[in-house]
Amino acid sequence: MKKAKCIIARLKEAGYEAYMVGGAVRDHLRGATPHDIDVATSASPEQVKALFERTIDTGIEHGTVMVVIEGQGTEVTTFRTESGYSDNRRPDKVEFVNSLIEDLKRRDFTINAMAMTEEMAIIDPFGGRGDLDSGIIRAVGVPEERFSEDALRMLRAIRFSGQLNFRIDPSTKQAISEHAENLQFVAMERIKAELDKIMVSVAPDISMKYLTETRLSCYLPSGGLFEIDWSEYPAGNDPLSGWFYLLYQNGETFNSIRDYRFSNQDRKDLQHALEASRLPHWDDWVFYSFTERQLALVQAVSHKTVEVKRRQQALPVRSKSELAANGRDLMEWTGKKAGPWLKEWTRQMEKAVVERRLANDKERIKDWFIDEYQRHT
Numbered sequence: 001m002k003k004a005k006c007i008i009a010r011l012k013e014a015g016y017e018a019y020m021v022g023g024a025v026r027d028h029l030r031g032a033t034p035h036d037i038d039v040a041t042s043a044s045p046e047q048v049k050a051l052f053e054r055t056i057d058t059g060i061e062h063g064t065v066m067v068v069i070e071g072q073g074t075e076v077t078t079f080r081t082e083s084g085y086s087d088n089r090r091p092d093k094v095e096f097v098n099s100l101i102e103d104l105k106r107r108d109f110t111i112n113a114m115a116m117t118e119e120m121a122i123i124d125p126f127g128g129r130g131d132l133d134s135g136i137i138r139a140v141g142v143p144e145e146r147f148s149e150d151a152l153r154m155l156r157a158i159r160f161s162g163q164l165n166f167r168i169d170p171s172t173k174q175a176i177s178e179h180a181e182n183l184q185f186v187a188m189e190r191i192k193a194e195l196d197k198i199m200v201s202v203a204p205d206i207s208m209k210y211l212t213e214t215r216l217s218c219y220l221p222s223g224g225l226f227e228i229d230w231s232e233y234p235a236g237n238d239p240l241s242g243w244f245y246l247l248y249q250n251g252e253t254f255n256s257i258r259d260y261r262f263s264n265q266d267r268k269d270l271q272h273a274l275e276a277s278r279l280p281h282w283d284d285w286v287f288y289s290f291t292e293r294q295l296a297l298v299q300a301v302s303h304k305t306v307e308v309k310r311r312q313q314a315l316p317v318r319s320k321s322e323l324a325a326n327g328r329d330l331m332e333w334t335g336k337k338a339g340p341w342l343k344e345w346t347r348q349m350e351k352a353v354v355e356r357r358l359a360n361d362k363e364r365i366k367d368w369f370i371d372e373y374q375r376h377t
């Protein structure tokens with residue numbers, strides 16, 4: 001907050017208005033530490049840039065300049081309104097205005113539409129503080145209009161309900177139900193980002209209940225999968241565990257949620273976690289073959305209580321590169337060229353070492369290999 005206050009002081013010295021706004025004010029009032037602080041000002045982006053030594057044009061066409069102080073960036077945005085929204089997601093035009101109130105009016109929910117002065121005085125034209133105290137998510141202005149301007153706001157309302165453990169005001173909820181189908185205009189990565197935030201929120205079951213009740217879930221890929229009981233889902237800090245829970249509870253494969261465009265790593269981890277979840281017993285070979293994250297995903301939902309990390313650390317080897325012999329050694333010992341046999345025998349060797357049937361020592365491995373190889377060929 002210190003950096004933001006410096007920026008505000010500087011802007012005010014130069015004769016402009018400047019305030020902390022949005023999520024930071026909300027979080028400050030609820031006694032949480034805001035993770036980033038946004039500043040709104042009457043100064044134009046050019047005027048902001050002229051006042052500070054280091055700035056980055058992060059979104060200058062929307063009026064946002066990042067001011068960097070001691071390596072830390074704070075977004076400073078010129079008071080603006082938005083209008084147009086012919087595509088239900090992006091304003092056709094952004095207009096700079098010279099009043100804070102106009103700027104607060106374009107924001108999504110009352111709890112996100114407050115400003116705070118440098119002296120910590122709250123400016124709250126829409127009753128955000130009352131809604132924050134009563135635990136209510138309420139659209140600023142006419143909810144129907146706000147959701148037809150930008151369909152992502154519907155999912156944001158539901159995400160905030162889980163993050164803050166808040167109720168959605170009935171008329172705001174009603175408007176979400178009515179505009180649910182506009183969710184199809186929202187880019188998949190933005191939908192996925194909101195769902196990921198729900199998966200790690202304090203009350204994901206509340207968000208999921210709203211998702212179903214408003215029928216927003218009907219406009220999500222495989223939306224029916226969300227209609228499971230989330231009360232037993234132990235949210236942690238890996239969003240993937242929510243996606244795993246979803247697949248696990250529905251008995252589904254990764255394919256059913258591929259439209260959300262997971263990274264290759266996340267896809268692989270989900271697929272492997274599902275595979276591990278089907279194994280009745282986890283032995284050393286399992287701890288060796290799956291990563292800590294993959295097993296943690298399973299563990300979170302299946303009440304398995306083993307200490308994955310400790311079991312993995314206790315393994316004789318953690319990866320193929322730690323083996324005292326490699327494929328080249330096997331080729332040398334047999335005098336054979338590489339081929340499918342090599343992969344198979346490397347795996348046999350790996351398994352024997354992991355399962356402690358064989359010491360990880362080159363001479364021992366050689367004796368074992370020559371013996372076994374002759375017996376099997």
Ligand code: ATP
Pocket residue numbers: 021022023024038106107108109112113150152153
């Ligand atoms: P978080 O803790 O998730 O960052 P936040 O409230 O800071 O929550 P941001 O997405 O960082 O959310 O947006 C900052 C502020 O910008 C919001 O508090 C809100 O006032 C406004 N805002 C963000 N997205 C929208 C939107 N789609 N429609 C209207 N206002 C928005």
Ligand code: MG
Pocket residue numbers: 023036
């Ligand atoms: Mg934010």
